[in-house]
Amino acid sequence: MNPISPTSIARRTWAEIDSAALRHNAAAVRAQVGAGVQIMAVVKANAYGHGVGLVVAALAGTVEMFGVANVREAVEVREHAADAPVFILGPALPEERAEIVAQRFVPAISSVGEARAYAALAGAEPLAVHLKIDTGMGRTGLWESEVIAAAREILALRGLRITGLASHLPVADEDDVFTREQLARFHATVAELRALGIAQPVVHVENSAGIIGFPAQAGDMVRAGLMLYGSAPRAEFQPRLRAVMTWKTRLTLLRTAPAGHGISYGRTFKTVHPTRVATLAVGYADGYQRHLSGRGAEVLIGGRRCPVLGRVTMDQIVADVTALPGVEVGDEVVLMGRQGAEEIPAAELAEKAGTIAWEIFTGIGRRVERVSL
Numbered sequence: 356m357n358p359i360s361p362t363s364i365a366r367r368t369w370a371e372i373d374s375a376a377l378r379h380n381a382a383a384v385r386a387q388v389g390a391g392v393q394i395m396a397v398v399k400a401n402a403y404g405h406g407v408g409l410v411v412a413a414l415a416g417t418v419e420m421f422g423v424a425n426v427r428e429a430v431e432v433r434e435h436a437a438d439a440p441v442f443i444l445g446p447a448l449p450e451e452r453a454e455i456v457a458q459r460f461v462p463a464i465s466s467v468g469e470a471r472a473y474a475a476l477a478g479a480e481p482l483a484v485h486l487k488i489d490t491g492m493g494r495t496g497l498w499e500s501e502v503i504a505a506a507r508e509i510l511a512l513r514g515l516r517i518t519g520l521a522s523h524l525p526v527a528d529e530d531d532v533f534t535r536e537q538l539a540r541f542h543a544t545v546a547e548l549r550a551l552g553i554a555q556p557v558v559h560v561e562n563s564a565g566i567i568g569f570p571a572q573a574g575d576m577v578r579a580g581l582m583l584y585g586s587a588p589r590a591e592f593q594p595r596l597r598a599v600m601t602w603k604t605r606l607t608l609l610r611t612a613p614a615g616h617g618i619s620y621g622r623t624f625k626t627v628h629p630t631r632v633a634t635l636a637v638g639y640a641d642g643y644q645r646h647l648s649g650r651g652a653e654v655l656i657g658g659r660r661c662p663v664l665g666r667v668t669m670d671q672i673v674a675d676v677t678a679l680p681g682v683e684v685g686d687e688v689v690l691m692g693r694q695g696a697e698e699i700p701a702a703e704l705a706e707k708a709g710t711i712a713w714e715i716f717t718g719i720g721r722r723v724e725r726v727s728l
């Protein structure tokens with residue numbers, strides 16, 4: 356079985372991106388928070404490893420804004436969606452600000468100093484900015500205790516227009532009591548800032564876990580990342596999402612190892628019986644994490660789960676296919692996603708590797724070609 360066009364060099368490891376699934380998940384976000392709430396699609400880190408070009412093309416016109424980590428990523432988004440508003444989630448370096456102003460990206464403001472620097476660069480046409488308020492994340496934003504005084508100073512700057520008010524939730528997937536109280540505090544601060552003269556700000560605070568757990572407190576816009584890619588940080592929402600990425604590799608060698616033979620570095624696994632072993636064209640350099648070694652990781656071949664044996668190496672892993680008749684060199688192997696009736700979700704790889712789905716997605720390497728379905 357070889358699905359690859361003989362006219363191109365064969366793919367060894369690749370990720371298929373399902374645009375329809377992306378739009379399905381965006382619709383699930385919309386249904387959750389209501390049609391009146393805007394969606395910022397968070398496409399930082401190469402759209403969580405899915406390929407920013409494919410993802411922006413699939414969602415442009417469906418979402419109201421894109422969110423990225425920095426100005427380089429913002430420029431990339433613009434290349435694929437010329438008119439889309441782009442929000443920059445984190446603080447810029449001083450030398451990045453001129454480009455942000457020139458391109459009219461929307462920065463999050465965490466200090467009066469930052470606001471002054473942007474205002475000085477903006478010139479006659481005021482720059483739209485969002486004030487970020489630190490209501491518990493401890494990473495960026497104005498401290499709550501200083502926000503009113505800071506907002507007064509920033510409102511007086513002629514080069515800026517405050518068009519949004521934002522905060523971020525640190526525990527929306529693990530502490531509902533804190534999150535509920537934090538959301539109430541944030542919305543109270545927003546009310547004070549409105550009274551100060553910030554007219555009709557776009558208010559946004561919720562990441563995926565917030566969207567799922569606290570849809571009524573969303574404000575005017577949500578910042579959806581992980582869930583857009585089909586992975587729910589709160590399990591109750593998982594049935595409403597579809598995986599966007601199917602991560603595939605191929606079987607490069609098929610042998611029978613004798614009983615008592617070591618498999619891979621460290622010889623941490625030794626065959627007990629003669630074992631049909633398949634060598635696969637993926638390793639930790641592709642983002643198949645070395646932490647998956649000896650942790651019960653499985654891959655899908657012929658629609659069946661097959662155990663990964665021994666350590667993950669840089670470019671190759673070995674799977675046990677003893678139970679599978681009819682396996683051949685060249686067969687497609689699914690590392691993450693669905694094959695037949697079986698599915699390996701990102702959360703499964705994350706749990707076995709001792710990390711989170713966000714890191715599984717963003718760790719998928721450059722050698723893995725992203726292809727549109």
Ligand SMILES: *Cc1c(COP(=O)(O)O)cnc(C)c1O
Pocket residue numbers: 397399444523561562563564578579580581582588
């Ligand atoms: C990355 C990020 C998000 C998206 O978070 P998910 O949990 O992936 O939905 C939202 N807001 C900010 C500030 C972020 O940095």
